[in-house]
Every structure is written in C-alpha cells, then in structure tokens.
Amino acid sequence: MILEDLLFSFGAEIIHYEKNEILFREGDFPLYYFQIRKGSVKLNNYDEHGKEFIQHIASAGESFGESNLFIDQPYPVNALSIEKSIIIRSTKSGFLKLINTHPDILSNINQYLAERMYDTYIRLYNLSFQHSIDKLKLFLDYLKRPHNDTTLYSFQIPMTRQQLASLTGLCVETVIRTIKHMEKKEMVRIQNGKIFY
C-alpha cells in the first residue's frame, strides 16, 4: 500500500462505491491503480454456467490490479465492491510517474506482490484437493494464518458460506454439509450460524 498523500500528489482521486458496483471487467484494458481506504473488493470470474469463482478478496489497505499495469494485458478478472467502499484511484501514467520518481516504493510493491503470489500458490494447491473436507480445512487454515491467535475456535470466519463456496470452487450445499461434518469431528464450532475455527 502506498501513502495516500503521495498518491494524491500524483493526481489520484477518491471514488465512492456502493455494494456490488463494478470497478473493472475481465477483458478491460488496465488504466488505473486501485487502493482501498475502506470496504472490500472481490476479484472474480464466472464460468460458462454463471457460477462465480472468487480469486481474491481485497480489504482496507490493500491494492489490486496493479500487476496489470506492468504488463500489456487486459484484466483476467472482474473487480466488484462487496460492500460500500472508498477507493483511491490513480491513473496508470500517474502511478508509473510515482514509482519512477520514488523507486523505494517499488520494493514495497514487490513485497506485496510476492505475498500475493505466495497466497496464490497455496490457493492453487488447495484447489487440487479431492475431498471437500480437506479443501475447506486448508482454506480455513489459510484464512486463519494472518490471525495472531492459533487457539482452537478462536477465529470467526468473516465470510458467508456462499463466499466460501465461490472461493474454494465447491457449491454452497457442499460447504454447508462439510462444515456440519467438521463440527461433528470437532474441527469447527458453529454458533448462531457463525463458523469458528
């Protein structure tokens, strides 16, 4: 993430989005750098039947779409706000000018992209798992990793079963059945429908 004032001095602007607004579409040519001040944005695709696959959910403080500014390729994903959000948006030229005059920023971006790539490897490996229980367990581990407390049931999954399904490639019913099964095995706890891991 880049200091907001620095972005503003290179012409960035603030944009407010309501829930479910499209920031860009798959196939669009990348024109901006995006950074989230408040809210969250999902990067997704839809398969031929319209089933959603979520590649990533970016939250406050995170940037997205920046890797496409370094390559001459259209976006491979859609970006949609999943809640009311405030986004800092810089044009591609403003962003490139910024990193040219502030090369130190590049190492931050590098670090961030490296972390994202690390996540991508884990998620990709995860998708190859055969059984839904293994898929969900590894995915929950992945979610809990940044959480400082590793105690059992200390982490409330901050997303809906629908979202879990779209993130793991499973269908909602399978997520519901598997989570219940995991509860029987004392791998998770369910309280008021909320999942604790």
Next chain:
DNA sequence: TCATTAATTCGCC
C-alpha cells in the same frame, strides 16, 4: 415495522 432480497438449509434425485 413490513416488504423485499439474499443466504441458508432440507428433501430428493
């Protein structure tokens, strides 16, 4: 508070 929409769950194939 009531109506609408989204999410969850259940029964069945």
Next chain:
DNA sequence: GGCGAATTAATGA
C-alpha cells in the same frame, strides 16, 4: 453433488 423449494437472516423503505 446439485436442483428446487422451504426457511431464516439481512437490508432497506
């Protein structure tokens, strides 16, 4: 595992 319907939760007027 996935469809359709029933139930429940969330959202908004």
